[in-house]
Amino acid sequence: MERIVIVGGGTGGLVLANRLTEKLRPEIDAGDVHVTLVTDDENHVYKPTFLYVPFGKKTVADAKRPVADLLDPRVDLRIDRVVGVDTDQKTIQVEDGDDVVGYDHLVLAMGAQLVPEEVPGLKEGGHHFYGAEGAEALRDALATFTEGHLVLSVIGVPHMCPAAPLEFVFMADDWLRQRGLRETVELTYTYPIMRAHGLESIAEWATPLLDERNIHLETFFNPEEIDPEAKVIKTMEGEEMAYDLLVAIPPHAGNDLVRAAGLGDDGWVAVDRHTLEATNATDVYAVGDIASVPTSKAGSVAHYEASxxxxxxxxxxxxxxPTARFDGKTVCFIETGMDEATFVEFEYGRQPRVRDPSKLVHWSKLGYNEAYWLTARGLL
Structure with missing residues (x-):
């Protein structure tokens, strides 16, 4: 019997498991192939929903569905935490019990981790929308924020959903205007490199739009400490910036499991960018944010990689x-306000072209967010 084990119940893990059961249905039904998905959360979370929570457009509950409801019943679902990977013995160790799970093909899809503690004072002095609790806390903070300096600071790269920080400031600008508060709120967007986004063409598109919306742009801005009492950001460059409400994109990290298994010194799985096969082990793959590939850490990437x-x-x-290859395909919607959006698509070696924003694209994005649950099931 061929044993396929997938670690992680995010977009990459779910799409992969469901696609495998579709492709290998005869072998699975005959008992020749067994697919197991191991995840430490019984709920699957569609993280892009969290962008809308601070503005009261979505709730945390809208972002969650039970993994069991999204998974083909032919997949053996195990709610547990993987604590060890032995690529020589081809086994994984789980937290709940002393048993090990053997594999013939292993796919790691654990995603990225938020590590705000890497910046002193950030947990106490900043908000974010990259998780359920953070999005709800930011919603409550925004509800009573009527004047002062709102700073969106991207702290380190890479991070999940690279367009989301720009989306947030564009949406915040529009949201505040609709409430007659924009004149009393100063908006600043900071980015750690010398432009407004990691992709040059997106930075070239966003910079004049930020200026047009009177959103101050600070580049090469790298916070190293937050003073929550004084409400001051201190940077590696020796600068200080006062704020009244700080929305930070926290530092992201790979996984200690990856380091311990020798699959990537920095916690991201080193893979061939076209085959997604680990460079330091055989019969091991990585998809989604945990894979070290030169493209965005975005849900669409995980989707295409999983296929x-x-x-x-x-x-x-x-x-x-095997002949299938990943070409770096990425598709990303970018909200430019509360009712307009644009989108980009690109692959390895090609810069995206940014289309003119429109209400149609905005509603297309909202429509996809609703249809996403079919994607997770492998139906789209």
């Missing part, structure tokens, strides 16, 4: 030479 890995594993199970 490629499903094809490659199915080919190997059947004794065929």
């Amino acid at each position: 490629v890995v499903a094809d490659r594993i199915a080919s190997r199970v059947r004794g065929q030479v």
Whole structure:
């Protein structure tokens, strides 16, 4: 029997598991293939929903569905935490119990971790919308914020959903205008490199739009300490910035499990960017944010990567030479206000072209957010 084990119940893990059951249905039904998904959360979370929570447009409950409801019943679902990977013995160790789980093909899809504690004072002095609790706390803070300096600071790269920080300030600008508060609120957007976004074409598009909306842009701005009492950001460059409400994109980190298994010194799984196969082990793959590939840490990337890995594993199970390759395809909607958006699509070696924002694209994004649950099931 061929044993396929997937670690992680995010977009990459779910899409992969469901695609595999579709591609390998005859082998699974015959008992020749067994697919297991191990995740430490019984709920699947669609993280892009959290962008809308601070503005009262969505709730945390809207972002969650039970993993069991989204997974093909042919997949063996195990709610547990993986605490060890032995690529020599081809086993994983789980937290709940002394048993190990063997595999013939292993896919790591654990995502990225938020590590706000890496910046002293950030947990106490800043808000974020990259998780359920953070989004709700920011919603409450915004509800009573009527004047002062609102700062959105991107602290370190890479981070999940690279367009989200720009989306937030554009939405905040529009949201405040609708409430007659924009004149009493100063908006600042900071980014750690010498432009407004990691991708040059997006930075070139966003910079004049930020200026037009009277959103102050600070580049090469790298916070190293937050003083919550004084409400001051101190940077590595020796600068200080006062704020009244700080919305920070916290530092992100890979996974200690990856380091311990020798799959990536920095916690991200080192993979071939086209095959998604680990460079330091055989029969190991990575999809989603945990994979070290030169493109965005975005849900669409995990989706496309999962489809490629499903094809490659199915080919190997059947004794065929895998031919599917990931070309870096990324599709990303970018909200430019409360009722307009644009979108970009690109792949390795090609800069995205930013279209003119429109209400149609905004509603298309909201429509996709509702249809996402079909994507997680592998139906789109």
